[in-house]
Amino acid sequence: MTKALLTGAATVLAVAAAPLAAQDYDRSDWPESFTVGTASQGGTYFAYGSGWANLVAEELGLSGGGEVTGGPMQNMALVHTGDAAFGMTTMGPAAESLAGTNPIAPGLEMTNACAMFPMYQTPFSITALSDSGIESISDIPDGARIGFGPAGSTSDTYFPRMMETLGVDFERRNGGWSDLGGQLQDGLLDVIAFAAGVPVPAVSQLEVQTDINIIEFTEEERAQILEAFPVSEFAITADTYQTLEEPARSVSMWNFSIANCDLPESFVHAVTDVVMSDNERMMNIHRAAASTVPGNWDKNQLLPWHPGAARWFRENAGAEIPADMVHGE
Structure with missing residues (x-):
């Protein structure tokens, strides 16, 4: 699975100095850049995904942005293989991808794409x-x-x-x-x-x-x-x-952001913190982000959680995420 899966590419880069809070993390194993698989231009995924990608890039002092893709099915494939660090999916395509019935790669059980945070319906x-x-x-x-x-x-x-x-x-x-x-x-x-x-x-x-x-x-x-x-x-x-x-x-259907399960725990924790800690900023990106709030963590009963995201929701939302729903626990 390679970048050839993409239907197009439109990456918006944002680089800024990392705030003091971001420097509290051990960043030694963080990537220098990242992409977020979105969907086609003119759709909500592209506007929402490019927006939070740029917000994270600015807050964490990294190079990153949204990338045009074929949408949730393709994002599951790209994140599973690591061709994209992050992506967005709906629960229907996520279920099919876990079961190995994603039409992009029939028979491949895409179990290396982990839940990161709730988006919207x-x-x-x-x-x-x-x-x-x-x-x-x-x-x-x-x-x-x-x-x-x-x-x-x-x-x-x-x-x-x-x-x-x-x-x-x-x-x-x-x-x-x-x-x-x-x-x-x-x-x-x-x-x-x-x-x-x-x-x-x-x-x-x-x-x-x-x-x-x-x-x-x-x-x-x-x-x-x-x-x-x-x-x-x-x-x-x-x-x-x-x-x-x-x-x-x-x-x-509910949408969730997803992260490659092998990304460093502290990196995904930091990304989740940027997105989930200030809903007003997310609302400025897209009105659908009214549902991008910590209390909606429980809308995922399907995908394994990334350990960094699970730790954030346990610490900040009182999330009772069982160990068997967290990748690697």
Whole structure:
């Protein structure tokens, strides 16, 4: 598994003098630089991941940044092999990767990617142009061209199955969120099915440029999805987008940042401390970071914890993480 797995690369570097607090760590075995696997530009992963990467680089005096990837499945592979120090994933793709059913490397059990900190929930939402006449899932015509995001992403992995469960007949299209937004606006797509933290930058950009419909699940549709997939109930609040006048019914999956399990304990402890100790700074990066708080450590019941992250949550959040859920303990 090499960097060739990446669908693209866009690394933003940030270097600054380390604050005094960072110098309390023994940094002798720390890497001089790091990358964070994110997803395509125009999506929440890229904005959120590049933001916290730059924050960590600045606070710890290292060179580091976010890197464009194919999303959660690819991030699990890159972090497992050490081609990326850090990444971000949703729990569905994480479960498939641990089980050896990640389509990037079928049969490889990716057990060397460890949980580091909770991020936010990924809602599943659907967007169409207002002049399309599509106002509900049942309005989506047979053979509709639906953009599901980058190949192997959380959206591409689960949303097509959800649409099939709901009886939608479609043509599957893939691409980066910004590119798909442009295709929707140009009439090359009928619908985009987003799985990304809200507000999704591509949707925010679309609604400034044209009139759109944000399509929610009906109660019956959501009940079908909840029964068939590893998701939870979610409501996209009305203040998320200008287009919404009331909360939109949805479902969601939790996202966690991940670290290569072989990274030094003190390094991962320091990174976790930077991200988790000041939520206001994270909120300035992306509003989805409202859920990036210590109390959400318990949303991971799947991935082994990195020892440095587990120590931080035990010390600062009273986390009762059992030894058998910590790598190497």
